[in-house]
Amino acid sequence: xxxxxxxxxxxxxxxxxxxxxxxxxxxxxxxxxxxxxxxxxxxxxxxxxxxxxxxxxxxxxxxxxxxxxxxxxxxxxxxxxxxxxxxxxxxxxxxxxxxxxxxxxxxxxxxxxxxxxxxxxxxxxxxxxxxxxxxxxxxxxxxxxxxxxxxxxxxxxxxxxxxxxxxxxxxxxxxxxxxxxxxxxxxxxxxxxxxxxxxxxxxxxxxxxxxxxxxxxxxxxxxxxxxxxxxxxxxxxxxxxxxxxxxxxxxxxxxxxxxxxxxxxxxxxxxxxxxxxxxxxxxxxxxxxxxxxxxxxxxxxxxxxxxxxxxxxxxxxx
Numbered sequence: 001x002x003x004x005x006x007x008x009x010x011x012x013x014x015x016x017x018x019x020x021x022x023x024x025x026x027x028x029x030x031x032x033x034x035x036x037x038x039x040x041x042x043x044x045x046x047x048x049x050x051x052x053x054x055x056x057x058x059x060x061x062x063x064x065x066x067x068x069x070x071x072x073x074x075x076x077x078x079x080x081x082x083x084x085x086x087x088x089x090x091x092x093x094x095x096x097x098x099x100x101x102x103x104x105x106x107x108x109x110x111x112x113x114x115x116x117x118x119x120x121x122x123x124x125x126x127x128x129x130x131x132x133x134x135x136x137x138x139x140x141x142x143x144x145x146x147x148x149x150x151x152x153x154x155x156x157x158x159x160x161x162x163x164x165x166x167x168x169x170x171x172x173x174x175x176x177x178x179x180x181x182x183x184x185x186x187x188x189x190x191x192x193x194x195x196x197x198x199x200x201x202x203x204x205x206x207x208x209x210x211x212x213x214x215x216x217x218x219x220x221x222x223x224x225x226x227x228x229x230x231x232x233x234x235x236x237x238x239x240x241x242x243x244x245x246x247x248x249x250x251x252x253x254x255x256x257x258x259x260x261x262x263x264x265x266x267x268x269x270x271x272x273x274x275x276x277x278x279x280x281x282x283x284x285x286x287x288x289x290x291x292x293x294x295x296x297x298x299x300x301x302x303x304x305x306x307x308x309x310x311x312x313x314x315x316x317x318x
Contacts, residue, residue, distance in 0.1 A: 012066075013184035015246040016191055020063050023195065027056055058298070062194070066187050070117070070175065077171045078113035083295040085109065085163040091280050092155050097145045104139060105160055108132050112164050116171035119179075124172055128165035133157055162303045163296070169306035170194070173313070180317045181249055188247035193262065193309050195243070197301045200236040200263040201270070207231025221274040229267060236263040249317050258312065265308040266301035273300035 004014060034052045065076035089102060108128060115124035137153045170190060177186025184191070208228025216226050240259025245251040250258055273296065277283065 012187055015184040016066075016187050019188075019191055019195065019243065019247060020059075023059060027052070027059065030055075066174070066190065073174060074113050074117040074171055077116075077168070077174070078109055080295060080299060081113070081164050081167045082106065082109045084167060084299055085159060087294045087296045088159045088163050091276075091282055092159070094155075095145060095148055095152050097143050098140060098152055098156070100143070101136065101139045101156065104135065105132075105156060105164075108160060109164055112168045113171050116168050117175055119172075119175050121172075121176070124168070128160055128168075132160055136160070166303040166307050167299060169310040170302065173306070173310050176318070177313075180313075182247070183245070183249075184247045189313065192240075192244065192247040193306060194302070196236050196240055196259055196262045197266045197305050199239055200232045200266050201301055203235040204228045204232030204267070207235070217271055220271050220278060224267075224271070232267070233260055233263040236260065248313075258309070261312065262305050262309055266305040269301045269304035273297075273303065 030052050034049055038049055061076070066073050085106065089105075094102070112124070112127055115121075115127055136157055137149075140149060140153060140156075170193070173193060174186040174190045177189040182188055204224070205228065208223065208225045208231070211227040211231065212223075212225030214226045215222060216224050216229055237256045237259040240250075240262070241252070241256040244255030244258065248255070248258075
């Protein structure tokens with residue numbers, strides 16, 4: 001079967017299919033290198049091996065969810081938000097009396113993703129920041145408990161903003177992206193965002209291990225260095241320059257700048273969630289993904305990168 005035939009069978013644009021196949025090619029190379037390094041080290045790289053295996057599962061699930069149907073994509077992306085919010089609530093201290101309010105916070109997830117799925121931008125952009133922001137403290141007040149009220153309202157509202165509203169921009173990008181002239185539609189825009197964000201995380205880690213000497217935020221994330229950050233930034237800008245013309249309406253300098261913007265905002269999302277974990281004395285937000293931690297550990301970069309990229313696209317291309 002030709003690439004065009006495969007793309008038609010999956011009902012996706014050919015550039016999207018080619019990009020996914022290229023990612024699988026990189027995974028094959030990474031798996032072979034990891035296997036070789038693990039053999040040479042006598043099995044001391046078990047965590048790295050687990051990370052690569054988890055990437056196979058995550059990329060396959062992501063690709064299937066985006067390819068099979070738009071409805072399934074909304075459910076899949078909404079499930080990620082739900083699991084991230086669940087991990088967040090399992091970490092932060094909550095008052096016993098507020099457990100009934102948690103129901104409304106979880107209910108906001110499918111509602112928010114419904115606005116994204118139907119591309120109702122007016123409701124999508126105000127439901128969490130306005131209506132849930134106002135509803136949450138009122139619901140808590142009606143419970144009659146004032147001790148710890150401000151902290152409870154702040155942590156719950158921030159969790160909804162980061163784990164639901166911010167992450168739901170991925171779904172908005174997928175369903176609204178077909179409005180603009182792009183080689184691969186909304187799926188291409190989402191793939192571009194996720195690929196650049198995760199590639200930046202990997203390259204920051206690689207450059208940091210190879211050349212990292214100067215800590216960038218030692219009290220928040222001691223392993224992150226200026227060399228790793230700059231290496232990841234430049235690598236992501238190069239990647240964006242190369243793949244943006246096939247997945248997005250951007251090309252040239254604009255594509256490179258978009259890659260740099262994603263790398264910077266992804267880094268900020270990463271260290272923001274790192275500050276949360278450090279404050280709570282937690283290494284990971286969960287243990288769902290072997291070698292990576294929890295869902296929130298894997299999507300922390302997207303909590304800032306997704307809204308920044310979406311509104312950049314809306315401003316210049318919608």
